Amino acid sequence: MKKLLLLAGFTAMLSLPALADDQGGLKTDEAPPPPHAMDKGYRGMEDAKGMTVVQAKAMHDGASVSLTGNLIKKTKGDRYQFRDKTDTIEVEIPLAVFDGRSISPDHLVAINGTLDKKQKPAVMKVDHLQKQ
Template sequence: MKKMIVACLLAAPAIGAQAQYTGPGAEPTATSVKQLLDGGRDDQSVVLRGRLVKQLGGDRYQFADSTGQIQVDIDHRRWPAGQPISDTSLVELRGEYDKELVGTSEVDVHEIRVIK
């Protein structure tokens, strides 16, 4: 039992070090809607920059950049507090691409940031 506790304590710093990596590959680079629709993988981390042009209902919105449009799912708790966002606001969305074989593919948004 003592060996197991010691092993866990030794492994803990290594786990924390991975979570703080900031080198190449740590952050996804900005992707265009066209790139995502043409070659995106299911569960791929994405960063999109553009505008939320329309609310489709509930948590679903239409997002557009200069290359196209895609549906995004934004839970109400993800909206930045005290920052209104309109269809003319430039935003950066970070999330995960949910690629569907049948139906509508979309981005599940984890973070919204207004770009000034």
């Protein structure tokens, strides 16, 4: 009798993980859709291609800004001059944001960050950089 109860208990314990698989959670058996196939939701840099330096300079202090263009030159410390087709802006990019990547002035880059208009002229503090 004890063996039968022990066997029944052991069988019940082994079947619990199989029952748990049918519940919710992240299923990793299917790949997500590519970004260009998404209809809704945040897609990062792709959503902000239309923003220019001129538009960014007109925004309020602390605004989130996404720009695409070129880093022209290093001005001092973590500060660089960024240029797109409309204008230039000084950007502050910590070394950690480069993440070991080398960028040259002919590389097209997309940057995300916040606008600091308290400084004159306005400076963009970059927290994400992507080489295009």
